[in-house]
Amino acid sequence: AQSVTQLDSHVSVSEGTPVLLRCNYSSSYSPSLFWYVQHPNKGLQLLLKYTSAATLVKGINGFEAEFKKSETSFHLTKPSAHMSDAAEYFCSAADRGSTLGRLYFGRGTQLTVWP
Amino acid sequence: DTEVTQTPKHLVMGMTNKKSLKCEQHMGHRAMYWYKQKAKKPPELMFVYSYEKLSINESVPSRFSPECPNSSLLNLHLHALQPEDSALYLCASSQVIIGQGYTGELFFGEGSRLTVL
8 A cells, every 4th residue: 555645734835936845755665656636625736646657747837746666755836836736635546457446545735835 | 627526616505405516627647536624724535436436435434425427427415413513625537547547636526615614
């Protein structure tokens, strides 16, 4: 089974500054990894995914994440925060080729963007 | 815009009521999910349907009854709920590739906000 740890429950940045949201995973299998964003009273939207191709993954809205197997990390970054980025972000993992369809979520990181 | 549609968006019910949440997707996905999400928490898996068959029930109380009438529709029937069942209920779908299993990428609806009085 997978285990996902989001290291920060809350991150605050100023508009125009870089964003870093940290995620570590723990698994004995090769995982598929995902970042989802959730705006208030909305469902989850997929930002990006890693499924064993390039280790640097580019997603929507200027976000990217780098898979580092040696560090078991999949941190989410964005060079310049925008006010519209303020939301809850969830890192998640799945066993690649799983026959169970189970997705493991981290606890979430609330991103606040100050003007 | 989401390709997974959930109705109703908001539902208020008493503890003796019977109601249903509905979910529909037309992406040809053969796996569909119900998640429960409390405020400031990650979604918690409730049920997984694969090819219209229930494959995972995460020990959910029987007052929640899922149904998958066909590959595009997923229902959650609610009866005799408790106030602590108030939450955002999210439906999701994903591809299942023959011989490779689940892709892991879920497509979520916007959720049904349930309040139990």
